[in-house]
Amino acid sequence: MSQVLILADFAGDKSTKTTSELATAGARVGSVTAIVLAAPGAGASLAATVNHGPISNVLVVESADFASYGVAAAADAISQIVAQKSPSALLVASHAFGKEVAGRVAVATDSGIITDAVDVAADLTATQLVFGGSTTVHSKVAKGVAVITVRPNSIEADLSDSAPAIENISLTISDSAKLATTTSSTPPIKGGRPELTEAQIVVSGGRGTNGDFAAVETFADSLGAAVGASRAATDAGWYPHSHQVGQTGKTVSPQLYVACGISGAIQHRAGMQTSKTIAVVNKDPEAPIFDLADFGVVGDLFAVLPQATQGVIAQKS
């Protein structure tokens, strides 16, 4: 049976749902081995959390080099494992770190790479939604190991309990992967809100907020949602650029996307139009964003959102 390697994804000291999503995709192809890259002494406790989804084996590599040399060290370790195990595929989460690691592994192992897959079939055909989600593309890697990065939240994860066999392996990180040194690391400041690209619900504000995001934030909080912003809003300095949804910002694909005071230029649509359900609040009945809306309210967001917030809170209590 063919073997699929996945790079286990962690938030702090716990494996994420993304790991299970990768495993679910990988199990369609073959037996899944999850790679855990850990600091010395931390491997066993991290590996113990990789127990949801169809995972047969866990390979633990401990090295202080992962913290010091980041992407390059991770890619070097994984390339060595790929050379050793000759898997049919390597699946990695599609975030900045995962994509860069995958890119370096593809070069090092002379393998093809497909990024931002939203699905992976048993024959390793990857589905991508390109050009801001306006076009569906099916493609396959033609050379080497199929290196595929998978967008979080795209594949329905099999979260059933599993008890994979855990194996520790030791390897030496190459000197060529130790050229850039991480001298300090600060985890992201966690507000009370979920991370934008992983959130089930995203509420975004645009030009129509006139710089006042309070109504958007309060409504988002009533739903436990992440807050996004259009480029118009971040360019105006109304909201941090890290929250920008769109072609030059983040791509989100939540269960529910609520666009408030956003006209819906292509630039913005490119970052959100693959959302499962889209709701719109906008004063302008002609705003192009209404073309995408499953539910639209033509109205002032400063009137509609507070009323909706109260309604949501009342429903929940």
Next chain:
Amino acid sequence: MKIAVCVKQVPDSWAEKKMVDGVLDRVGVDAVLNDLDEYAVEEALRIVEAHGGNEDGGAHSVTIISMGPERATEAIRKALSMGANDAILVSDSALAGSDALATSKVLAEVIKNGAFDLVVCGTESTDARMSVVPAMLAQRLGWAQLTFASTVSVDPAASSVSVTRTTEAGVDAITAKLPAVVSVVEKINEPRYPSFKGIMAAKKKTIESRDLAAVGVSAEAAWSLVADSAPRPPRAAGVKVTDEGNGGNDFVKFLAEKKFI
């Protein structure tokens, strides 16, 4: 210090894009310098300006490197009009439809032969959006990778570069000896508008055109193949209500029906 800035000409990010025969149709759309590459050009110029500037014949220079069709010279001129010294465009019909692996291979070869100290890139192109080319360049060149930088400082005397890496995973301080590959995030700076003088000067600057033979790499079979592509069906028309004092409540009803509450 010799800095190379890798740029790409892309369809205008406001334009509709479509696939023809498994690749992006680049013919029928307005083409511009990739938005995110403007930050890379600006950052490279700021680095040399912080150390005495990039007067022709001086110690520092900024070279634009691009791969694409002949018309990519339009995007390159924009980068030159911002103040870069010269440019190299790799153009070869065998490269049409190249993916990131092929692109990084060609760019790495040009960089290797150009005696550069530092490569600056944007984080991604707004068309393919893979954001893997800078990491691939570092791997191919065997140079230090300092990507997703929200600040960059270069110390020519110590031959070192330090960046602040900013991603969803947090903020890291990273430092390395040159040569190195840096990618910069949007909003690291405010890219300058080309001045009239800059635009006139750019017309006289050299864009050296190279084909694959001149670069010294041969065309390879694609690392991945597109099986098919299709426009996604438009979304079914939804419900639209006008707020006459009850819009928020109507919205809540919809959310409850869809089990979001």
